[in-house]
Amino acid sequence: MIDKGYLLGERYRIIDTLGEGGMANVYLAEDIILQRKVAVKILRLDLQNEPQTQARFQREALATSELSHPNIVSVLDVGTDHGLPYMVMEYVDGPNLKEYIQKNSPLDLNEIIRIMDQILSAVALAHKHNVIHRDLKPQNILMDKRGNIKIADFGIAVALNQSSITQTNSVMGSVHYMSPEQTRGGMVTKQSDIYSLGIILYELITGTVPFNGDTPVAIALKHAQEPIPSIRKKDSSVPQALENVVLKATAKDPRDRYATAQEMKADLDSSLDPERADEPVFVPYHCN
Structure with a gap:
């Protein structure tokens, strides 16, 4: 110290x-x-x-x-x-997003989209520079007094061309937000960050993470094997189109997730539109 x-x-x-x-x-x-x-x-x-x-x-x-x-x-x-x-x-004078959720949940859906849009915009830029964050979680996302979002802690971020680092450090990160391929020690890609963004969106909507357990291994297994708990069963006022953004971002197979953060943002931004009110539940194409 x-x-x-x-x-x-x-x-x-x-x-x-x-x-x-x-x-x-x-x-x-x-x-x-x-x-x-x-x-x-x-x-x-x-x-x-x-x-x-x-x-x-x-x-x-x-x-x-x-x-x-x-x-x-x-x-x-x-x-x-x-x-x-x-x-x-x-210096960002304000709470981290975890603290903000705990204090203010349930959040208004429009506020959730406003917060998430800022996060997605920042991640899109990082990915454009071929930098994968690898530890996206509300504790690493700060909020200033005006409600502006600031992503911090690129401590285990890695450039895509540094494949050796990607392999050796791939199991770092916070298990509540970690993609199935990260928990298995596999190759980490931009889709791994997309998965973490989906978990953050789930927590913004529900106030809780989807999976808990007594040990990190137990939580990791749930990410790999269990479906994301239904948001609409908890709260039927959440539009299916919004839940679908979570489901697509957190698909077990990276090929079923959004290709880019921009694509996720575009889908999120239209998720409250009345014309998407009767949208069916997202079903992944690839099955494990």
């Missing part, structure tokens, strides 16, 4: 701890030159001599710095302080 008041890189004065993670800790700091608050992610002291963790931290900085989008947390600076790598990011 870094002490409050410490001047990192002779520029960023540590104010408080925002969060502690497996790879890095995040602090609230003041940029003494520009006199603004920033979030600083610093590699944990006990991991600074692990080459794999160092490389992962550098990948996050590289992946995020290449992605300029209003719904992705901006990287402002990257440096080292006495050999300890750090990354300076814009």
